[in-house]
Structures are given as C-alpha cells and as structure tokens.
Amino acid sequence: MSLDNNISKEIFNELSFSNEEIEIINAVFFRETFKKGTQLLKAGDNVDRQYYIIDGCLRSYHIDTQGREYTVQFGIKDWWMSDYTAFFSNSKAIMNIEVLQDATVYRILDEEKEYLYNQIPKIESFFRKKLERAFAAFQRRILSELSLTAKQRYLNFINSFPNIEKSVKNYHIASYLGITTESLSRIRKELSHK
Amino acid sequence: MSLDNNISKEIFNELSFSNEEIEIINAVFFRETFKKGTQLLKAGDNVDRQYYIIDGCLRSYHIDTQGREYTVQFGIKDWWMSDYTAFFSNSKAIMNIEVLQDATVYRILDEEKEYLYNQIPKIESFFRKKLERAFAAFQRRILSELSLTAKQRYLNFINSFPNIEKSVKNYHIASYLGITTESLSRIRKELSHK
DNA sequence: AAAATTTATTAACATACATCAATTTATTTA
C-alpha cells in the first residue's frame, strides 16, 4: 500500500481503516512540531482547533483578573489539548496553552472534526470513549479538590503523573493543585523528612 | 402512527426517528418514578445504568473516610445522572445518588447503551455532544474551585442554578461548594447585609 | 566559568475557612 498511514496508526492504533478512510484522515490531521515555550493558544483567541499530542508536554492554564495562573491540564502523549470550554461552544478562549517540552502534535480543525465524524463513524465512537474517560478523570479531580488537603492532592498528582516532574516546574504543579508555590515548597519539605 | 414515541420526544426532542428506531428506543429506555429520599445508587454498588431526568431533582455525592459528604452534581431536567467514574470503567461506585425531589427518569442499562449507539449512530452523536458540554462545564467548575473564594463560588452557584434553592438544603449546597454548612451560613449572612 | 536570570525555599505574619459547642429557626410527626 502506497498510502501514508502513519497518522492513523499513531492516533488510532487499535482501529483499522480502508485506503479511502486513511486518505480522509491524512487530509484532516496536520502534523506540527513546537519548541518549548511556544504559546499555542492565548485567552481571547478564537478556538478552532485541537491538538493530539504524540510527544512532549503541554499545559493549559487560565489567568485570573489578578494575574494568577491556574493549570487545568497537563498534556502528554496520547492526550488531547484544547480550550474545551470554548471549543465546544465556539466562543473565545479563556485558557492559554503553552509548550513545556518540545512537542509533536497532530492538529485538527473544528469544522473538519465534524466532517471526519460523519465520514468515519467509528472515529466518533473512538473519541467519544476517550472523552468519557477524560470526563471521569475530571469528576475525580473535582472530588479531590473538594475533599483532600493540598498535601494529599500533591501525593495523588505525583502518583498520576509519575514522570512529569522532569518536564514541569514546581510552580506549574502548584497552579494545578490550586496552591501557591510557597505552600508546595513547604509540603515538599515536610514529605522529604519522612 | 400507533407507536409510542414519547420517550424519543422527551429525550431527543430535536431528532426525528423512523418507526423501527422508535421501537429500539422504547425497548432500551425504561421510565421510572422515585420518591424524595430514595437512594438510587450506593457506593460499592455495581454501576450498570444511567438516568435521564425528566422531572425532579437528584444529587450525586461522595462520602469520604471521615464521613464527610461532597456533592459532585445536582441533576435536574434534561440532565444525565450516574457515577461516571465507575460507569465508564465498569467498576464499583464511589458515588451515591439520592432523590432530593420526587423524580421521573428514564433509565438505560450500560450494555443497551452501546447497542443503541450501534443501531442508531445519530444517537451516539447526540450524546457525544451532550458529553462535550458536560465536560466543558466540569472544566469550568475545576477552574472555579481553583481560583475563586467560597463566596464567589456560592454566587456563581445561585447564578447557574437559579431555582434550585427550593429543592436542596443549604448543607447540600455547602457540600457542593466544598465548604461547611457553618461557613455557608456566614457567607449568606454577609450577602444579606448588602 | 562568570554573570544574569529564573526558580525554589524559608520566615514572619495574615486570613479564609474549619471545628466544636450552643442556640435558634424551620419542618415534620404525633
């Protein structure tokens, strides 16, 4: 087969496609690489695309009126990244997305995603299931924000993202946990004593 | 037409179906009514069903090891209710679901939902879009837990659920906001002075 | 390698919210 089916393999490893389907997939996904520090989305932008991460590390975060940052998500291999609050409602971004470690991603545009779902329904199923898992993860996160102390949330975090500490700064982690970098520092000190 | 298409109308109002499709829908959704106080799900149960709310009010909540309750979701008209953390992974419930106001729901079983999606792909699209909206709402909630004070979250809450205060107790709201009932009481007092 | 910059730590003090205990108000039951 002469067609390039790398994309379909990288994103949909367990699914198999016809040549026509692979052509469609190749046409809607665009491979991009970004350097550490690149800003992929800024609050206020129109959100018309999503990124599927092949390699590297991204984060999405919100900046409040006082300039404080809140990390909503770290994006690593096989995760999707976008400002979902805006993406699903076609409004302006309230999130920022930045590259924490040099990244390779596949980008898909909003309008092409709906086209893709119509052309290849099993891809809609595939993403629906991914979304269900992400939804459940968010529900667990809400619960942990409601019920756990900062220390417990930090321990959960390093459990859930065992290798991420090399890619992200402590203040990124603090902003994900909803605490200050000083508080995280105290927690880390306390844990190192044990 | 002799077929009962109430269910399809109540749940999928904007979609239209063939007679065969309506038969399938009628076969997988089961209408139930529950009295206030009924426990629809207990932590530890197998989660094999979801509820679509036609009328009334439900809530899902988690109880931690110290017996404290955390409300993850209030369910009102046109919302789905389940323990999604368990539902999407076929594990035991960590949530409880209770009826706060006499409720009418449509129940669908896990296995029948996949069957339904296969038989009627546009229903999969329909639910996928609902899930996307719910996902975005959860993302906003995570953000508000990270960045807002209890008072601000309370104001957001009464804004988002303008009529819910009649259906739920203050301690339900407190457990949704992640604060104690005493703190909520103080916040309410402060707001009433203005 | 030195200098410059960014990130992490530490300390003193402030504050939002929790905890515990008592009391008042509202709702349900008899």
Added chain:
DNA sequence: TAAATAAATTGATGTATGTTAATAAATTTT
C-alpha cells in the same frame, strides 16, 4: 397545635494555606 426532629445560625477558637519579603539554589546566557 404541640412535640419532636432536622436544619440553619452564631460565637469562640484552631489550622491550613496565603502574602510579603528576603535569600538560596538552579538554570540559562554571555
């Protein structure tokens, strides 16, 4: 309607985490 129960409020005090400011450590740039 009275009694019983559940829910909400209030006050005194405690604690986790925030704030501000200084310093130390790590990383990047020259």
